Structures are given as structure tokens and as C-alpha cells.
Amino acid sequence: MGGIHPAENKLTHEVATKVAALPKQAIFPLGQHIGAPAKPVVQKGDKVKVGTMIAEAGGFVSAPIFSSVSGTVFKIDTAIDATGYRKPVIIINVEGDEWEESIDRSDKLELVAAHPELTPEEIVKRVQNAGVVGMGGACFPTFIKLTPPPTAKAECVIINAVECEPYITADYRLMMEHADEILVGLELLMIGAKVTKGYIGIETNKPAAIELLTKKCDEKFNIAGSKFNVEVVPLKQRYPQGGEKQLVDAVINRQVPAPPAIPVNVGAIVQNVGTAFAVYEAVMKNKPLFERYTTVTGKKLQNPGNFLVRMGTPMKDLIDACGGMPEGDNKLLAGGPMMGKALTSVEVPICKGTNSVTIISDDEARRKDAQPCIRCAKCVGVCPMGLEPYLLAKLSEVKNWERAESEDITSCIECGSCQYTCPAYRPLLDNIRLGKSTVMGIIRARAAAKK
Numbered sequence: 283m284g285g286i287h288p289a290e291n292k293l294t295h296e297v298a299t300k301v302a303a304l305p306k307q308a309i310f311p312l313g314q315h316i317g318a319p320a321k322p323v324v325q326k327g328d329k330v331k332v333g334t335m336i337a338e339a340g341g342f343v344s345a346p347i348f349s350s351v352s353g354t355v356f357k358i359d360t361a362i363d364a365t366g367y368r369k370p371v372i373i374i375n376v377e378g379d380e381w382e383e384s385i386d387r388s389d390k391l392e393l394v395a396a397h398p399e400l401t402p403e404e405i406v407k408r409v410q411n412a413g414v415v416g417m418g419g420a421c422f423p424t425f426i427k428l429t430p431p432p433t434a435k436a437e438c439v440i441i442n443a444v445e446c447e448p449y450i451t452a453d454y455r456l457m458m459e460h461a462d463e464i465l466v467g468l469e470l471l472m473i474g475a476k477v478t479k480g481y482i483g484i485e486t487n488k489p490a491a492i493e494l495l496t497k498k499c500d501e502k503f504n505i506a507g508s509k510f511n512v513e514v515v516p517l518k519q520r521y522p523q524g525g526e527k528q529l530v531d532a533v534i535n536r537q538v539p540a541p542p543a544i545p546v547n548v549g550a551i552v553q554n555v556g557t558a559f560a561v562y563e564a565v566m567k568n569k570p571l572f573e574r575y576t577t578v579t580g581k582k583l584q585n586p587g588n589f590l591v592r593m594g595t596p597m598k599d600l601i602d603a604c605g606g607m608p609e610g611d612n613k614l615l616a617g618g619p620m621m622g623k624a625l626t627s628v629e630v631p632i633c634k635g636t637n638s639v640t641i642i643s644d645d646e647a648r649r650k651d652a653q654p655c656i657r658c659a660k661c662v663g664v665c666p667m668g669l670e671p672y673l674l675a676k677l678s679e680v681k682n683w684e685r686a687e688s689e690d691i692t693s694c695i696e697c698g699s700c701q702y703t704c705p706a707y708r709p710l711l712d713n714i715r716l717g718k719s720t721v722m723g724i725i726r727a728r729a730a731a732k733k
């Protein structure tokens with residue numbers, strides 16, 4: 283349903299991943315995931331190594347945070363994070379690069395068959411303890427997805443390798459450079475979720491990844507004696523096909539009902555390709571989640587690229603590694619141009635969900651003046667959730683929260699397709715986002731009052 287075809291601009295598709303330099307100081311926001319912020323377990327002056335836990339999970343829906351650097355805790359303070367707000371952080375001054383000895387740093391590919399101790403429960407526990415969250419940007423703790431409520435039954439794991447945002451290539455590079463590890467990660471996810479069927483959904487603008495993963499899946503899973511069957515599913519290009527509900531529909535042709543339903547209510551557990559890699563490292567290498575693949579891109583950047591970057595590294599370091607901020611006025615985004623958040627500081631650190639740092643020049647970013655709605659219904663036609671964006675935006679403008687709730691404003695996935703397509707340049711997403719967060723606040727307050 284719906285969807286658009288934004289111009290592609292994958293400038294870094296064929297740029298091999300480089301290891302980013304260590305920062306001088308690393309900044310770790312305590313809320314890098316959906317759920318309760320993590321709670322610090324270190325104090326000013328403490329020495330830490332790469333892989334030391336610096337904050338524990340702050341509740342059931344939460345995740346621990348691990349240092350990506352060795353050094354001394356400088357302070358526990360607040361700083362602007364990728365949400366654009368000032369939030370609690372732990373700041374560490376970097377000294378050397380000393381890793382926790384428990385982490386296996388070898389390149390040797392570990393296979394599940396050599397580890398009979400890996401029961402579903404053991405896998406889920408290791409994933410939880412390593413702080414793994416969804417790496418596509420949603421940052422939902424992965425262990426929770428692997429243990430669905432008793433009312434739902436998982437039937438398959440779907441790997442989201444769509445990467446439909448127009449500029450981002452980090453997942454593509456990961457697939458081309460670490461396909462074997464991703465497939466072991468998928469196997470672990472299938473064991474953890476107690477299913478034997480897997481899918482990898484990839485858009486057809488990545489033919490090399492489709493070919494490579496199809497070949498490797500046929501060699502690894504789809505052979506006599508293997509209990510797992512994994513299909514690589516080529517998908518036509520369409521934004522926002524990387525949304526969970528859109529992907530489930532495209533891959534297994536099942537429609538996830540409106541919230542609070544989630545993909546597992548129709549049998550699917552969706553995990554990003556970067557999450558599969560993080561699960562491999564967590565379970566097989568005892569490596570907590572403290573670094574990730576990130577694209578740094580923009581048409582005016584001298585050398586856009588893909589980086590393996592330690593979390594906590596300020597975005598400025600990566601931009602400098604790409605030739606520095608282009609001259610003139612630029613818009614800095616955490617994420618891609620469709621769903622990314624505009625930032626006011628280049629000091630914002632790379633976090634678990636930062637799949638891209640995108641720089642858009644002023645002339646590309648400048649918005650045209652909004653005109654009156656011409657009732658063309660284009661926004662309705664492209665909405666992947668079947669909503670009426672012009673109406674939701676209006677209800678939000680006039681603060682009619684009751685009607686906005688009844689019109690399902692909370693189902694909006696904030697993909698921006700409506701705003702992108704509007705010929706009257708109406709700020710639809712801005713208004714809908716505001717209305718959605720207000721209505722969600724009202725729903726939470728109502729639920730709390732009932733308790």
C-alpha cells in the first residue's frame with residue numbers, strides 16, 4: 283500500500299568500509315534504546331576498558347551500555363543527543379585501546395554446530411546481556427522480540443536488508459563484507475525464536491547482495507540435513523519498504539493489524555541485517571554492542587564513506603574524516619533524508635541506532651512556502667499505513683486530539699511520504715508528528731490514571 287520512489291543518491295554503495303579513528307573523548311547517552319534509560323554503574327575517575335559495562339539496563343524494556351573505548355570516566359553529565367534534546371550521558375576520556383580480555387577479537391568465523399551449549403534460552407540471555415538492540419534505527423531491545431508474549435507464535439524470522447532510505451549504504455556494505463557472520467546471526471536468531479524458516483528481504487537495487495546471499499544461503503541452509511530453510515526475497519524498490527509492517531506484507535503477504543499489534547501477531551519476527559551481525563558478535567565472540575556500521579554522506583562532502591565506528595564518537599570526527607563540513611549552510615541529519623532527525627550540533631555522538639550521518643546543502647534542504655491544500659489526495663495515495671495525512675495534519679493544527687486518536691494518528695510511522703509528495707508543500711509530517719506525540723501522551727496518561 284502506498285509508497286514513493288525518491289531519487290536514489292547511494293553515493294557510497296561501492297565505498298568499502300573503513301575503520302574510524304578513535305575519538306579523544308567518547309560520549310554515551312543513557313537512552314540509546316526504546317524503553318527506560320540505562321543506569322550508570324561507573325563514577326567520575328573510574329578506569330574502563332573497551333567492552334566494560336558502564337550503565338545497566340534501567341528496567342525490563344531497556345538495554346545495558348558498554349564503553350567503546352578505554353580510558354577514564356571524565357564526568358556524568360547531560361549533552362545533546364541524536365533526538366536533539368539534552369539528555370544524561372557518560373563522558374569518557376580516551377587513553378589507549380585496551381579491550382576486555384573476555385572478547386574474542388579474532389576474525390575466525392564461529393559456527394553454531396561447534397557450540398552445543400547454545401540453547402534458545404542461552405542465546406536470548408547473551409543477546410540481552412550484550413545490550414543488542416534493533417540497529418536499523420528503532421533500537422528496540424532484541425531479546426524482547428525473541429521472546430514473544432504467549433498470545434503470539436513466531437513462525438519465521440525476516441531479515442530486513444531493504445535499506446530503502448535514498449542515501450544510506452551501511453547495511454549493503456555489511457552484507458558484502460560480512461555475509462557469513464550475518465547468516466550465522468540469522469541462524470542464532472532462528473534458534474532463539476524457535477523457528478526454522480527465515481527470509482532475507484533485499485531491494486533489487488542491490489543485485490550483488492542478492493546474488494551473494496542467495497548463494498550462501500543455498501550452501502548453508504537449504505541443503506540435505508539442515509533444519510533451516512532461508513529464502514532471499516528480492517523486492518521491488520519502494521520507500522518505506524523497510525518499515526516492519528511493510529516488509530512483512532512484502533515478504534510473506536500478511537498484514538499486521540493496527541497497534542498494539544506487532545509483526546509477531548502474524549508470525550513474523552523482523553530484525554535488521556545489522557542486528558543479525560551484532561547478534562553473531564554478541565553470542566559467538568562475547569562482544570557487547572559498542573561499535574556499528576555507519577554511512578557518512580552528502581553530495582557536497584569531499585569523500586563520503588562507510589565506517590566501522592565506535593559508539594560515542596562525535597559526528598564531527600567522521601565528517602572531518604570525509605573532508606570536513608562543506609562550505610556554506612548545511613543541514614546535518616542523524617539518519618537519512620526521509621526519516622533522519624535534523625541536529626543543531628556536530629558534537630552529537632554516534633549511538634546504537636545511528637545508521638547514517640547525512641549532510642544536505644542549504645539549496646537542497648530549503649523548503650518551499652506552503653500553499654493551501656488543493657485536495658488532490660496524493661498524500662492519501664502514498665501513505666503506507668492507509669491514513670489520511672491531510673486530515674491528521676489539520677486535526678493536529680486545530681488541536682482536536684480526540685478525533686486525531688480516532689483517525690489512528692498513532693499508526694503513522696513518520697515515513698514522510700505524504701510531505702514528500704504534497705504539491706502544495708504542506709508541512710504534513712511536522713504537524714502529524716506533533717499530534718502523534720501529544721495523542722500518545724494522552725493515551726499514556728489515561729492508562730496510568732486507570733492503574
Ligand code: SF4
Nearest residue numbers: 665694695697698700
Ligand atoms: S508520515 Fe505518516 S501519515 Fe505521512 S505517509 Fe508516512 S505513515 Fe502516512
Ligand code: SF4
Nearest residue numbers: 655656658659661704
Ligand atoms: S497532497 Fe497536499 S495538497 Fe494534496 S490533498 Fe494532501 S495535503 Fe492537500
